[in-house]
């Protein structure tokens with residue numbers, strides 16, 4: 123019985139093998155598939171993941187707030203004798219060059235926040251007296267010195283745009 127099966131199998135294989143040769147050549151190979159018009163795959167440009175705006179004490183990144191500017195320098199009169207020339211975040215004011223982000227003081231924003239006033243971006247690197255507690259109040263560091271700071275005086279009715287809130291806890 124087994125022998126029969128082996129024979130039958132061998133015969134079947136022979137038929138199949140022969141069958142392949144019987145196929146006419148022109149239909150043996152499937153017609154070449156037309157290269158389908160490749161619809162341009164959507165560009166896989168990695169979309170920059172923009173984090174949602176952060177908030178701090180009711181102030182949200184992107185906010186534009188009414189504000190007021192005063193100006194200070196790195197002298198003892200402006201900073202106090204014991205910390206003259208060094209900001210609350212440890213920036214040595216005298217080391218700031220023209221390529222550095224201008225520095226401002228404010229008490230209502232986390233240190234390292236970035237704000238923009240009149241097209242200039244300032245980094246909140248300093249703290250000051252209670253006058254700087256009010257939202258929108260900025261004390262702008264003036265590298266030109268004390269006389270220059272006094273001359274600039276006080277600028278009211280400005281707009282302060284919150285670019286980024288610093289993550290510093292103090």
Ligand SMILES: [Zn+2]
Pocket residue numbers: 194195196197198199200201267268271
């Ligand atoms: Zn000064």
